[in-house]
Amino acid sequence: MKNYTLKVHDVKKETQDTITLCFKQPGLRKIKYQAGQYLTLSFRINGRKYTRPYSFSSAPSADAFLETTIKRVPEGVFSNYVHDSIQVGDIVEVMEPMGDFVHTNDESINEIYFWGVGSGITPLISIIKEVLISNPLVQVNLIYGNKNFESTIFLDTINQLLVQYTSRLKVWHFHTQYTHDEKHHFVKSGRINQEFILNLLKDVAIEKTAHYICGPVDLKNTIKEALAVLECPKATIFSEDFELVKDPKDFEDILTQHVNIRFQGNDTLVEVLKGKSVLESALDAGIELPYSCQTGSCNTCKGKLKEGKMRMIGLAKDRDDLEKEDYLLCCSYPLTDNVYVEIGN
Template sequence: MQFFTLKVVGIHQETEDAVTVSFKQPGLKKIKYLPGQYLTLTFRINGRRYIRPYSFSSAPAVDANLEVTVKRVPGGIVSNHIIDKVKIDDLVEVMPPMGDFILNEEIITTETHIVLWGAGSGITPLMSIAKYALHKGIGGHVTLVYGNRNAESVIFQDQINALSAGFQNFSAWHFHTQLSVSPGNPYLVQGRIDPNKVLAVMHTEGVLDDTIHYICGPAGLKESVKAALSALGIEGKNVYSEDFEVVRNPADFDGIVTRMVGVTTNGERTVIEAVKGKSILEAALDAGIDMPYSCQTGNCLVCKGRLLKGDVKMIGVEKLPDGLQPDERLLCSSFPLTDDIEIQVDQ
């Protein structure tokens, strides 16, 4: 895997617990990315290397710098490190942009209504998509439906206001679970995102015939939006979603117990203990092996390894990404099923 080194040129406090980090584009070889993709950052913290993906909040050809926006996860190693420790002029190692949560320009016409559904930090790729679509004139109308606790926790309020002021074909709905201002505005609603309410208004405006939907937020949001869209007959191919975190069903772990696993990287074999509930990737990282990975949600293929012997169960992966050979497994989502597992990782 090729790595780049980027220089931090700006840090902007978005809310009490979210910051935007701006990186300078390299002078010679610019980093190309698509709106909705993510950048994978690597840090060495307390002697161990940590790798985490962050969606671009900047938009290509709109923003000069490469920007990611990070929300603090309580107890989270990397989000807290970025928010508390990273400063201007730091150099950060990154992987090339990845991700398929992107504007599908092939099926978007000048009439297509682009609807962006997000909550909390899930706004980041949606912001990139919104800015790009509006500035480049892609699609017809762009609607953002954004859920937060209250006005103080809204990331990018200024940018959302600027898009509303600058583009007549942009509208934003805000849902706040703790509404702290008087709702004189029909687009500011108390409670969690209610897809049926938004879609009912769009229906009366007749704008549901040609729509494309992007969802980024907790699993509950994805499920409720998908259910509401499906009830209206909006096809799956026009509905895209991005997961920041994988939610695994405890029932899937029936039959998984702690087992020893042989892992060979760079010609060196190590036997690791995969404690029940930990993926083979997590167990190898805990054992101090420098493993390749990025998303940890079964999407990017970076963690793939060859299963030479034994059997594993892949858990939490809805659909296997293209490009996996029959003997390859995604180690971030693989859990041991037998005692004779041998895995080889080509770096």
């Protein structure tokens, strides 16, 4: 895993609770990335190292700087630190770009639909900009939910793209705090719903469309159910997952256990409380294990199970790149009290 240090060139205020960090590219080792991927940032806060992944809002073909957009989360240690402390000129430690929520050019696709809510727009706007520049024959559609225009991240960017790509980009806004205005006929009241989706796509050649979804689980389910009704090929539906979906039933036989973690040549016995992952417990114990997505999507926190039994819960996607003894510690829970895990070589 490559690490870089980046200098903050600018801090742009997007909305009242959202900012974009603009980083200069390194002078020698340029960072290559794909639109839709994420950058993992690390900071030491109150003596503890915190790491969080944030999607690129920039696009390789459109933007000179590397940009990540961060929404302030109530009681969120990391996001509040970034909002309150980061300034132009600061140096930030980052990991190499990761993530498979990216656009792959498919000549059979002539229309792409982007579905997002709130900060879920971040990887979508990255891909939208890239597609508009690199795929001139593809029609782009954005369906975007927010409370109102004041809370709409990248509103100015979206409006600029509408002017620049008048014939190729269409946008529908959904507002839960809806204010009727004849000038904004493209704004709809409420949330993105199945009726709207089915009506929007009823006369579309569905097999020639692709769909990118980023937002809450309810949004993903609503869109995927509607697309299933329309018999949209699953291979053209892509979603970004920023949370582990945990079923309480999966934890019924899991108890508080002790796990022996071997990292950087040292063995540490860690108490893993019921409901907490091995990664969470290790970090709480002061072991600075490598990690990034925390949703089982990457393999940064991979460890090898040497003894005992563990179970991975809430994996966002099926993984075919893990060996039998490999476990992603962000979603791993011990089943026995003799678990021994080794991280790295």
